[in-house]
Amino acid sequence: MEMPELSRRVFLRRSVQAAGALALLPGLAIGCAGEDAAGRSPPGLVVLDASQWVVLDAVADAFVPAGGAFEAGARSVDLATRIDAFLAGERPDVLRGVGAALVVLEWLAPLAAGRAARFSTLDLAGRSAAVDALRTSRIGLLREVYAGMKQLCLFTFYACDAAWPAIGYDGPLVGRAEARG
Amino acid sequence: MIAQGAELRAPVARRTHTLVVGSGAGGAVVAHALATAGVETVVAEEGGWFRARDMSQRDDEMLPALYRGRAQQLTRDGMINVLQGSCFGGSTVINSADCEPTPEPVYEHWRRHHGLALDAAELRESQARVESMLGVVPIDATQVNRNNGLLLEGARRLGWKTQVFAHNRAGCTGSGYCLIGCAYDAKQGAHLNYLPRAVEAGADVYTDVRIERVVPRGGGGFLASGAVVSRGARSARLPFEVQAERAVLAAGAVHSPAILDASGVGRGLPALGRNVSLQPQMSVAALFPESVDVVAWRGIPQSAYCTEFDDHTAEHGLGGFRFEGISGGMSQVASGLGGFGAAHKETMARARHGALALLLVPDAPSGSLRWTRGERGFAPRIDYRMREEWVARLRRGLRAAAQAYFAAGAREVRFGSEVFEPLRGEAELDRALAFPIRTGVTHFLSAHVQGSCRMGADPRGSVVDLDHQVHGVPGLYVVDASVFPTSASAHTMIPVMTFADRAVRRMLARSAG
Numbered sequence: 001m002e003m004p005e006l007s008r009r010v011f012l013r014r015s016v017q018a019a020g021a022l023a024l025l026p027g028l029a030i031g032c033a034g035e036d037a038a039g040r041s042p043p044g045l046v047v048l049d050a051s052q053w054v055v056l057d058a059v060a061d062a063f064v065p066a067g068g069a070f071e072a073g074a075r076s077v078d079l080a081t082r083i084d085a086f087l088a089g090e091r092p093d094v095l096r097g098v099g100a101a102l103v104v105l106e107w108l109a110p111l112a113a114g115r116a117a118r119f120s121t122l123d124l125a126g127r128s129a130a131v132d133a134l135r136t137s138r139i140g141l142l143r144e145v146y147a148g149m150k151q152l153c154l155f156t157f158y159a160c161d162a163a164w165p166a167i168g169y170d171g172p173l174v175g176r177a178e179a180r181g
Numbered sequence: 182m183i184a185q186g187a188e189l190r191a192p193v194a195r196r197t198h199t200l201v202v203g204s205g206a207g208g209a210v211v212a213h214a215l216a217t218a219g220v221e222t223v224v225a226e227e228g229g230w231f232r233a234r235d236m237s238q239r240d241d242e243m244l245p246a247l248y249r250g251r252a253q254q255l256t257r258d259g260m261i262n263v264l265q266g267s268c269f270g271g272s273t274v275i276n277s278a279d280c281e282p283t284p285e286p287v288y289e290h291w292r293r294h295h296g297l298a299l300d301a302a303e304l305r306e307s308q309a310r311v312e313s314m315l316g317v318v319p320i321d322a323t324q325v326n327r328n329n330g331l332l333l334e335g336a337r338r339l340g341w342k343t344q345v346f347a348h349n350r351a352g353c354t355g356s357g358y359c360l361i362g363c364a365y366d367a368k369q370g371a372h373l374n375y376l377p378r379a380v381e382a383g384a385d386v387y388t389d390v391r392i393e394r395v396v397p398r399g400g401g402g403f404l405a406s407g408a409v410v411s412r413g414a415r416s417a418r419l420p421f422e423v424q425a426e427r428a429v430l431a432a433g434a435v436h437s438p439a440i441l442d443a444s445g446v447g448r449g450l451p452a453l454g455r456n457v458s459l460q461p462q463m464s465v466a467a468l469f470p471e472s473v474d475v476v477a478w479r480g481i482p483q484s485a486y487c488t489e490f491d492d493h494t495a496e497h498g499l500g501g502f503r504f505e506g507i508s509g510g511m512s513q514v515a516s517g518l519g520g521f522g523a524a525h526k527e528t529m530a531r532a533r534h535g536a537l538a539l540l541l542v543p544d545a546p547s548g549s550l551r552w553t554r555g556e557r558g559f560a561p562r563i564d565y566r567m568r569e570e571w572v573a574r575l576r577r578g579l580r581a582a583a584q585a586y587f588a589a590g591a592r593e594v595r596f597g598s599e600v601f602e603p604l605r606g607e608a609e610l611d612r613a614l615a616f617p618i619r620t621g622v623t624h625f626l627s628a629h630v631q632g633s634c635r636m637g638a639d640p641r642g643s644v645v646d647l648d649h650q651v652h653g654v655p656g657l658y659v660v661d662a663s664v665f666p667t668s669a670s671a672h673t674m675i676p677v678m679t680f681a682d683r684a685v686r687r688m689l690a691r692s693a694g
């Protein structure tokens with residue numbers, strides 16, 4: 001069950017040197033998500049910069065799109081901004097990893113799906129195909145970027161009260177008149 | 182007294198007889214017995230003190246607050262999430278309260294293959310004291326929820342042996358939030374018994390205090406140093422120092438060896454940080470027809486299991502595999518479920534009809550640890566290798582768990598994978614035998630990390646002796662899950678506490694003698 005060295009490098013809590021190295025590759029700086037990023041992102045971000053937020057917003061929408069089985073989706077709960085707040089207590093190395101993962105998503109994921117465009121400019125179908133290309137990639141690092149982003153997006157989305165009615169979860173019992181079993 | 186970090190405004194420098202590092206299963210038992218025996222005792226706990234009123238029953242708030250690394254402590258390959266509680270009471274605050282002692286064949290394995298001359302009567306007495314303090318009783322059949330009940334139903338239809346756990350709960354309302362802290366003080370973790378009684382008996386507990394080094398002093402005793410840390414980020418705020426005659430490391434199997442290593446004590450102990458068991462577990466999720474309202478998130482999360490495939494022998498210790506019902510918060514369930522996008526939403530929309538179990542596959546020690554130390558404490562590197570034999574057992578276990586769910590009427594069964602297509606009926610069961618294990622797309626968790634400071638007689642192959650004392654360092658002890666030579670049990674709280682009770686009685690006998 002030995003894994004190739006590359007696939008040992010994982011983002012989030014995983015070895016962040018790899019992610020840091022990726023971020024250093026020429027032309028892969030994250031500040032490329034469009035010149036109008038500042039205008040598209042909300043004020044008061046805690047850990048992300050405007051262009052990272054734009055990419056994350058596009059990623060979150062691919063992981064939890066609106067409609068389908070239920071209406072609520074990443075954008076209806078402003079998931080990217082919630083993730084920014086959730087990441088506030090994280091270690092600097094983890095934050096560097098998240099930043100590097102966003103670089104991979106913005107630039108490499110579309111290529112992996114055969115599309116020559118930045119992730120944040122693709123329509124939902126294009127972005128879903130790009131995310132799926134990471135999931136099924138033969139390159140461990142790309143699968144790990146998928147796993148890390150998925151964890152972040154789905155964990156944070158289903159922590160929102162707004163997501164609960166559609167899945168039948170009635171939420172915490174504390175604070176209610178009586179705790180029900 | 183209990184002093185919380187935020188209340189401390191100046192550097193702390195103290196003297197005491199015994200310093201206990203960590204207030205979890207091991208540390209709490211030791212602190213209580215020492216304080217009750219009149220030994221001046223200080224406990225330092227890196228995590229915060231959270232009371233019932235602080236438990237918000239929200240994953241996004243409680244996982245970061247109560248767990249090590251915000252519940253994201255991964256092996257180096259990213260595949261296994263190594264969960265540990267990190268708060269006043271340690272993992273006993275966030276565990277699922279299953280009480281299962283070390284099976285006799287495991288003790289026998291340790292006697293025969295690891296040279297541990299363990300006295301059965303002494304262990305029985307320690308276990309009885311622990312169970313009495315925690316109020317261990319069998320879970321009443323009426324408290325087994327539908328989620329766990331379906332697993333029992335399926336296994337029984339196949340003629341397989343099943344069991345309902347014993348637990349340390351009293352007055353449980355079945356809220357379902359054990360893994361993120363009980364808001365009703367029903368789960369009897371160490372924060373509700375051993376620790377408050379230790380404090381009553383005179384122990385001083387500091388929370389939000391990280392010990393980083395415990396260095397032997399020339400004239401005897403130890404100088405322990407570390408920091409008062411901020412809640413949450415755990416950045417060092419103020420220096421913290423304790424001079425003690427005796428030091429007991431009970432910081433859990435990832436951090437006790439880190440402290441030894443940072444203290445320079447590891448030199449000459451090649452087994453330090455090695456022989457780590459993670460006992461990895463994998464989720465098994467079953468979707469039932471809409472007529473079956475499971476509502477897995479309510480009721481005691483883990484109450485029943487299938488024992489048919491337990492295989493514990495004196496030859497290999499803990500073995501086989503077992504599956505146990507479980508539930509968790511919706512965020513955890515959602516992020517662990519394979520896939521994304523519209524398809525994932527569709528599965529989540531049927532959450533009420535989903536049942537969840539964990540397949541637990543005991544491992545031979547297969548991991549090792551290294552650490553770097555920074556401003557926020559130790560950053561562990563956890564390396565883990567899955568052995569071929571273990572992988573084969575895992576796959577057989579996945580197949581068996583799915584078979585039980587299909588026998589109970591499930592329509593489809595999924596495992597912790599992003600790429601493995603769900604099984605859609607009994608005819609597909611054999612696909613489980615080729616279950617792929619790949620970084621990034623296969624998810625395991627570990628709730629029972631053990632073994633990094635293995636007990637044994639020989640310093641070349643172990644770290645502590647039979648009295649838990651670090652080889653060659655009189656007065657320095659390790660009393661937590663680190664010391665087990667191999668996995669102690671499918672559930673390690675009672676084993677850790679039993680060993681801790683035995684250890685502290687030996688300490689007291691030694692100082693009396």
Ligand SMILES: Cc1cc2nc3c(=O)[nH]c(=O)nc-3n(C[C@H](O)[C@H](O)[C@H](O)COP(=O)(O)OP(=O)(O)OC[C@H]3O[C@@H](n4cnc5c(N)ncnc54)[C@H](O)[C@@H]3O)c2cc1C
Binds near residue numbers: 208265271
């Ligand atoms: C999610 C989960 C569910 C579980 N469910 C069960 C169950 O149902 N039944 C069962 O028997 N077992 C269960 N366990 C396992 C069991 O709780 C643990 O094996 C047991 O608590 C380990 O005891 P310990 O003393 O080694 O460490 P812990 O109980 O984890 O305590 C260690 C403490 O040391 C502190 N610490 C660490 N480093 C430092 C430092 N440098 N300075 C100061 N303090 C430090 C930590 O913050 C922590 O509070 C579960 C574990 C988890 C994570």
Ligand code: SF4
Binds near residue numbers: 352356357365481
């Ligand atoms: S299920 Fe029982 S023990 Fe667990 S959190 Fe709810 S009330 Fe507490």
